[in-house]
Amino acid sequence: MSLLTRPAPAADHADADHLSHRDYGRISQLIGDETGIKLPPAKRLMIEGRLRKRVRALGLRGLDDYSHFLFQRGGLAAERVHLIDAVTTNKTDFFREPEHFNLLERKLVPDLLELRNGERQPLIKVWSAASSTGAEAYTTAMVLADLAAQRRDFRFAILGTDISTSVLKQAERAVYPTEFVAPVPPEKNGRYLMHARKQGLRPEVRIVPELRRLVQFARLNLMDTSYPFDRDVDVIFLRNVLIYFDKADQEKVILRLIGHLRCGGYLILGHSESMIGTAVTMRQVAPAVFQKP
Template sequence: MLEADGEDHLSHADFAKIATLIGSEAGIRLPPAKRLMVEGRLRRRLRALQIATFDGYCNYIFRQDGLRAELPYLINVVTTNKTDFFREPEHFELMRDKMVPELLAARNGERNPVLKIWSAASSTGAEAFTCAMVLADMAKAQKNFRFSILGTDISTDVLDHGRRAVYPAEQIVPVPQSMQAQYLMWSRKAGIRPDVRIVPELRRLVQFHRLNLMDEKYPFDKDVDIVLLRNVLIYFDKADQAKVINRLVGHLRPGGYLLLGHSESMIGTSIPVRQVAPAVFQRV
């Protein structure tokens, strides 16, 4: 669709089709106000496919059987992947001071138990590696448990980023200096924006896998100790929020914890959890 500025644009009708598709496939709501954002992000994809117009792109995915091949890329384009190390730091303080000690106390009869942590919308991995740093510090001090961390996301791009575990130096500013010294490696390449990489010892303890939270079943363990699903539910409608939370709680061991974003603390009354702190819930 050509507009007055002479540029090709994503039409309202085609945006509505894309929004409906993303809503049904990924549960992500794209209101009309997001049209220009989606258009801007899609321009690079059109260039990669050598498709000249948005109409041509939509013709390819909706009328030329291109959707199966294109859907993962389209989801990568429209998903928002905001993440930071030690985001909402009180959650990690609570993990260190309350959650992990109580989880270990409940398994006092086990020798060297493995704590399982799941970052269920891991984005580029900052949350998963924050958990890894906190638990690694505790495991070094206590020497009475091991841990493994799973990071899942619908976007293949961010999962690849998490597996590489390379981040711009400005992103790791919230990481305490003692942890930076232990768990980060600095790039030797000269440059204005140096990169850092998570040390191999932590990378080995964090696995990344693709997961669509809208799937009816999740192919992961059902004895997880802590699940983090923070600042994701705001993109889903209430019915999908309840389904996702119920499925995730089903993967927690009794006494395990679910952490949501601070703007997502109301999750209904039919779920078998009790609130123990702001946006922190424990399976009963």
């Protein structure tokens, strides 16, 4: 029996369709508890706009009916993942904050390989801990593929994780609008992007299979108390995520991730983020780049 007992067309006028103060508070509390992401009152209109898509998808009357479905009619269990997908922000770009990728190529990976000079073809592991649609993970793959072809003395594997199932599906598919990959340098565009021979209304490209094979994606909530991944990761990207958490949660997430870094490994934050005010002790080697002792 369906949980949707009152199917009806969505409201025609969004201006009259709003969450009550109580319902917005309940949804904000739920998202905060589940993901650590804080939704202050200033984000209410944005959240309402995103949730109206779920209202239409479920055939409900409006946001009030959606809240009733979640909290009175037992719909939360089935809707939880979709709710999180709808309200989480998934801003990402190829070669975002490019100085980090220059540093990765010119210093971080060479220094990591120097620490492991007794190994034959060591495997460099990189984790994109809030990978969204995969742009950061595939950017890293392009940079490391070029470096590996040049040096011929290491292998690499990349993990991308995110809490949103919808963006992970897009990341695994690895298909992007042509304008979205504009930041990719021309030489990497030619090597790592496939362009359709017959373009549709919106031209698209796809990451080449040789690169896709080196990148895996998995769902992860950074608020989980433990992460089921390797503990010898060389580089972890955690960029532009901590700004959505309070100080206590920021510190917990950072400490958990550091536990997955090998000694000498690097944690890379966004340029607008820092570890000031936390109990975390790591050596800063560049703006927003920290090394585990």
